[in-house]
Amino acid sequence: MRRFIGAGFWLACACLALGQAVSERVGVVAAGNNLAVRPEPCSTNTLGTLPSGIDGAVQGVSQSCGGLTWLPARWANGLHGWVATGAGGVEYLAPLAGQGVFPNVAAPLAYPVRVGPNASALNVRTGPGTEFSILTTKSAGATGWAIEAFNNTAANIVWWKIRWDDGVVGWSAEGVRGAGIYLSLAGQPRPKATLYLQVLGATGIEVQVLPADLNIGASNVLLPATLVYLTGERVQLTAPEYAPNGARFTRWVVNGESFPRRTLTLYAGQVSQITLIYSPRTPQTEEQFLRSLLAPWRQGQVWLPSTYDSHAGNNPEYAVDFNRLSSARATCPYYNGFLQDCNEPMLASHAGRVYTRAQSGCTGYGNYAVVVSNVRPSGAGSNTYLATIYGHLNYFLAPNGAYVEAGAPIGRLGSTGSSTGPHLHYEIRQVTVSGGTLTLGARLQVLNNPRIRLSGQPLQVSFSCPISGLGYGGPAITGTAPAISLPANIEPPCTPYNCPGGLTDGLDGLPDFEPSRCEGELPDTLTLYLSDVNGDGCVDDADLLQVLMRFGDACDSGEDITWDGVVDDADLLQVLMDFGQGCDGAH
Incomplete structure (x- = not known):
C-alpha cells in the first residue's frame, strides 16, 4: 500500500496515499495551479511553473523540508524538479492511473478510478474526444476500472476507457490544463486478462458473457470480440446451439485445448485465445x-x-x-x-x-x-x-x-x-479419407x-x-x-x-x-496426401514447418490435417509418417 503523504488529502477516505515509487503518475489539482518546480527541496529558485491538470511521473523518494513534503518528478511540459505536495492542509497533487507521461501514457494494468477532485460531474462519451456523443454523466465520487488510455495531442488531454461500477463503458477525460484533475486513481492497480474470441464455421454469433467484462460491458457479445477482465476473475461464456446460418455448435478451443460443452467456464489468464467452432449446415443426404x-x-x-x-x-x-x-x-x-x-x-x-x-x-x-x-x-x-x-x-x-x-x-x-x-x-x-490421404x-x-x-x-x-x-x-x-x-x-x-x-x-x-x-x-x-500442406505435391520440410508454426492453433486450414479443428500432435505425426511422399513427382 502506498504511504500517505500530507494531511487532509482528497483521497484519504480511499486509504490511498500519493505514491513515491518511480514512474507513478501524479497530476496537479486546481488548488496547485501555477505550482513551482524547483531544483531542490526548499530552494528559492524556480525552474518553471505547472498549470493545474498537467500530469507527471515521480522520479524518486519524497523528502521533508521547511515543514513541507517534496516530490521529485518529470512533467508533461518538459520540466524536471521538485514540487511541494501541498501546504496549510491544501493538497496540490492527486495520484493518476496508468504509466508514463503525456503524450505517452499507457495502461498495462487495470486501474480503479474515481471522479474528482476537480469535477462535480464528468461526462462519459462514446469515444476519446469531445466530438463523440455523451453516454451519461458521472457525479463526483463515482468509481470504475480504467483499462485503456488515449493521448489526445491536439487538446493535451489523456482520455480513459472506463467500465463504471454501474456497468456503463465509455471514455472520460482525466483532466484539463488550467482546470484541474477530473479523474484520480482510487486504489491499487490489478493485472488485466485479455480474452480474444473468434468463431469458425459461422457468422453473426452472439455469446452470453457472465460477468460483463471491462472492455465491452455487455451480457451478450457479438464475435469476434476482445474481452478484458481482472486476472483470476471467473468467466462464463455460453454459445448458442445453432448459428444464424443453421450451423451447429461443435466445441470451444482455449489455447489449443478443446471443450465440448456450450457453456465454458474459465479463470481469466493474462492472454487467452478462444475459438468457438461450428459445423456448418450442409445437406444431410x-x-x-x-x-x-x-x-x-x-x-x-x-x-x-x-x-x-x-x-x-x-x-x-x-x-x-x-x-x-x-x-x-x-x-x-x-x-x-x-x-x-x-x-x-x-x-x-x-x-x-x-x-x-x-x-x-x-x-x-x-x-x-x-x-x-x-x-x-x-x-x-x-x-x-x-x-x-x-x-x-x-x-x-x-x-x-x-x-x-x-x-x-x-x-x-x-x-x-x-x-x-x-x-x-x-x-x-x-x-475417401483414410489416415492422411484423400483418394x-x-x-x-x-x-x-x-x-x-x-x-x-x-x-x-x-x-x-x-x-x-x-x-x-x-x-x-x-x-x-x-x-x-x-x-x-x-x-x-x-x-x-x-x-x-x-x-x-x-x-x-x-x-x-x-x-x-x-x-x-x-x-x-x-490419391492426394493431406500432409502436403502447401499443395506442391511433395510432403517435405516446408509442410513440416507450416504445421510447427501453427501448432496449437484452432483453425480450419491445411495445417489441420486430421480435420479436428486444432493443429496438434496428430497433425505433426501425420506429416512425419508421410514425409517424402510425392517428392519424385507432383500429384
Missing part, C-alpha cells in the same frame, strides 16, 4: 446435396455446358466443360456468342475443405481444386464424402486445406493442363441427371446438338452467387499461368470466338 449445388460463377453470368464423346474416359455425361456466353438462346446451339473467360473467378458450389493441386508436368487438369463436403454418398462408408472438382485454373484464390463456404472464390479460370483454351472442367466425385474415386453422372441442379437449374446437354470445337451443348446456366470480395492470387505450382494470347482481367468481356474444352483427364482414382 446425397439427394439434398446434388439439388443444392451453386453454379460456380458470379451472379448474372451465363455459361454453356458441353461435353464430347471421349470425355471422362468415354463417359461423356460424367464430366462437363463450361464456357462463358455473351448471351444465351433457348434452343440449339444455345448461345449467341462467347466471352473471354480467362481469369474469371470460380466459386465453390458448396461448403467444404478445398485442396489445390497441379498435375505432374501440367498435364490433364493442370491447376485444379477439389472441394470436399461432409455429405456421405448413399450406401458409402463412414469415411467417404461427395466432392466437386474444378480443372484448368490459372491461379488459386483459396489456401490449400482451407474451409470455404458455398460461393467462396477458390481460383481464377485458365487453360493450364491439357486444354484447347480457357474453360472450366467440372466433376462430382466420391472421395478421388468414382465419378457421378453430372449431365442429364434429374437429381442434379446448379443454382436450381437442370444441367443438361443434347447429343443431337453438336457444337464445333466443343462436342455437344446444352441449355445455359445462370449464376446466382452474390457479389464477392476477391482475395489476392495464390501462385500455383503449374506454369505457365497466363491464358493463351496473354489475355488478362483487364480484357474482361472481349469476345472469344473459339470456345474451349479438355484434352486430358485425371485418372479414375487419384
Whole structure:
C-alpha cells in the first residue's frame, strides 16, 4: 500500500496515499495551479511553473523540508524538479492511473478510478474526444476500472476507457490544463486478462458473457470480440446451439485445448485465445446435396455446358466443360456468342475443405481444386464424402486445406493442363479419407441427371446438338452467387499461368470466338496426401514447418490435417509418417 503523504488529502477516505515509487503518475489539482518546480527541496529558485491538470511521473523518494513534503518528478511540459505536495492542509497533487507521461501514457494494468477532485460531474462519451456523443454523466465520487488510455495531442488531454461500477463503458477525460484533475486513481492497480474470441464455421454469433467484462460491458457479445477482465476473475461464456446460418455448435478451443460443452467456464489468464467452432449446415443426404449445388460463377453470368464423346474416359455425361456466353438462346446451339473467360473467378458450389493441386508436368487438369463436403454418398462408408472438382485454373484464390463456404472464390479460370483454351472442367466425385490421404474415386453422372441442379437449374446437354470445337451443348446456366470480395492470387505450382494470347482481367468481356474444352483427364482414382500442406505435391520440410508454426492453433486450414479443428500432435505425426511422399513427382 502506498504511504500517505500530507494531511487532509482528497483521497484519504480511499486509504490511498500519493505514491513515491518511480514512474507513478501524479497530476496537479486546481488548488496547485501555477505550482513551482524547483531544483531542490526548499530552494528559492524556480525552474518553471505547472498549470493545474498537467500530469507527471515521480522520479524518486519524497523528502521533508521547511515543514513541507517534496516530490521529485518529470512533467508533461518538459520540466524536471521538485514540487511541494501541498501546504496549510491544501493538497496540490492527486495520484493518476496508468504509466508514463503525456503524450505517452499507457495502461498495462487495470486501474480503479474515481471522479474528482476537480469535477462535480464528468461526462462519459462514446469515444476519446469531445466530438463523440455523451453516454451519461458521472457525479463526483463515482468509481470504475480504467483499462485503456488515449493521448489526445491536439487538446493535451489523456482520455480513459472506463467500465463504471454501474456497468456503463465509455471514455472520460482525466483532466484539463488550467482546470484541474477530473479523474484520480482510487486504489491499487490489478493485472488485466485479455480474452480474444473468434468463431469458425459461422457468422453473426452472439455469446452470453457472465460477468460483463471491462472492455465491452455487455451480457451478450457479438464475435469476434476482445474481452478484458481482472486476472483470476471467473468467466462464463455460453454459445448458442445453432448459428444464424443453421450451423451447429461443435466445441470451444482455449489455447489449443478443446471443450465440448456450450457453456465454458474459465479463470481469466493474462492472454487467452478462444475459438468457438461450428459445423456448418450442409445437406444431410446425397439427394439434398446434388439439388443444392451453386453454379460456380458470379451472379448474372451465363455459361454453356458441353461435353464430347471421349470425355471422362468415354463417359461423356460424367464430366462437363463450361464456357462463358455473351448471351444465351433457348434452343440449339444455345448461345449467341462467347466471352473471354480467362481469369474469371470460380466459386465453390458448396461448403467444404478445398485442396489445390497441379498435375505432374501440367498435364490433364493442370491447376485444379477439389472441394470436399461432409455429405456421405448413399450406401458409402463412414469415411467417404461427395466432392466437386474444378480443372484448368490459372491461379488459386483459396489456401490449400482451407474451409470455404458455398460461393467462396477458390481460383481464377485458365487453360493450364491439357486444354484447347480457357474453360472450366467440372466433376462430382466420391472421395475417401483414410489416415492422411484423400483418394478421388468414382465419378457421378453430372449431365442429364434429374437429381442434379446448379443454382436450381437442370444441367443438361443434347447429343443431337453438336457444337464445333466443343462436342455437344446444352441449355445455359445462370449464376446466382452474390457479389464477392476477391482475395489476392495464390501462385500455383503449374506454369505457365497466363491464358493463351496473354489475355488478362483487364480484357474482361472481349469476345472469344473459339470456345474451349479438355484434352486430358485425371485418372479414375487419384490419391492426394493431406500432409502436403502447401499443395506442391511433395510432403517435405516446408509442410513440416507450416504445421510447427501453427501448432496449437484452432483453425480450419491445411495445417489441420486430421480435420479436428486444432493443429496438434496428430497433425505433426501425420506429416512425419508421410514425409517424402510425392517428392519424385507432383500429384
